[in-house]
Every structure is written in C-alpha cells, then in structure tokens.
Amino acid sequence: MEDQSRTPADERVTDAAPADPVVWDPEADEIAADTRAPSGDRRSRRRWWVVGTALVLLATAVLSWMAIRLTTERATARTLRYDTVSDTEVLLEFDVTRPPDRQAVCLLRAEDNDHATLGVREIIVPASKARTTVVRAPIRTTYQATNAVVDSCRLLA
Numbered sequence: 001m002e003d004q005s006r007t008p009a010d011e012r013v014t015d016a017a018p019a020d021p022v023v024w025d026p027e028a029d030e031i032a033a034d035t036r037a038p039s040g041d042r043r044s045r046r047r048w049w050v051v052g053t054a055l056v057l058l059a060t061a062v063l064s065w066m067a068i069r070l071t072t073e074r075a076t077a078r079t080l081r082y083d084t085v086s087d088t089e090v091l092l093e094f095d096v097t098r099p100p101d102r103q104a105v106c107l108l109r110a111e112d113n114d115h116a117t118l119g120v121r122e123i124i125v126p127a128s129k130a131r132t133t134v135v136r137a138p139i140r141t142t143y144q145a146t147n148a149v150v151d152s153c154r155l156l157a
Contacts, residue, residue: 075104075125075153080134082148090139092148096125097132098155106153108137110145118145124156 075098083091090110098104103126110119119141125133139148 073099073102073155075102075106075155077106077150077153079148079150082145084145085138087144088141090119090141090145090148091136092139092150093134093136094150095132095134096153098125098153100129100131101127103127103156104153105156106135107151108139109149109151110139110141111147111149112143113146115147118142120151125153 075096077094077096080093080095082093085091092108092110094106094108096104096106103124105122105124108121108123109117112118119139121137121139123135123137125135139145
C-alpha cells in the first residue's frame, strides 16, 4: 500500500539537492589568525619602510648636492706661455679660473722633448676677487726644459 499523505510537491522538495549552508570552521580561522602578523608587527614593518624611504631620499639629496658642488666649484688652469730662462729653470705663465675668494693649488711640470719630467713645482694661487688670475712661476729643472705645463689645479678647503 502506498502512503497517500505524500504529494508530488513533497517529492520535489525532498528530491532536490540540499542547499550548501555556509560552513564556519573556527579551527581554520584560528590557524589563519596565527599566521597573520600581529598588528604591532605590521606597524613596525610600516615604520621601517617609512624610515628606509626617508634615508634613501636623504642620501639622494646629499649625493646630488655634492655632485652639483663638485661640478660647479672647481679650479681650472690654462697654459699661456713658457720661457726657458736657463739650463736649470723655466718660467711658466698660466691663468687659473676658480670661484672668487677661494684659494687653489696647482701642480706645474717642466718637460724635455720626450715629455720626461725634469722639474715639478706646486704653487698656491691666493684668493682674489677676480675669478681668473694670471700667474707667473719659475720651475727648477735638472736639465734644460723644452716645455712647461700646468698638470692640475684644485681648490683648497
């Protein structure tokens, strides 16, 4: 005998797949919470990022300032002429361009035909209000020089 109390509508409801309920797994939530950084660590990490970024920006600013200063404030020299005074001396005339009110030191060299160094002299060019100064300096040599040049110039601190 069949049960008359069941209807086709009841059969549809019972035959349908049950809806997936939202499943909350407290253990999974606890494990996920343990693997996340605590809020204090996140703040600490953020602080290090801010400090690191600030240091990188500061270092960039300092290096840029130094590069600009080194390229704009320097001493340059140009040989104008030289005269052989004797077998052991040559007179070099050169100009030095530097920032006003700054001293410079220049290295002078006397040479022979093969560009071998016969004499060296370091000379301090005093500060002046003019940007370019003409200097005449004798260089003592071991033999007769055939050439004299300004090897280098730099600013004094």
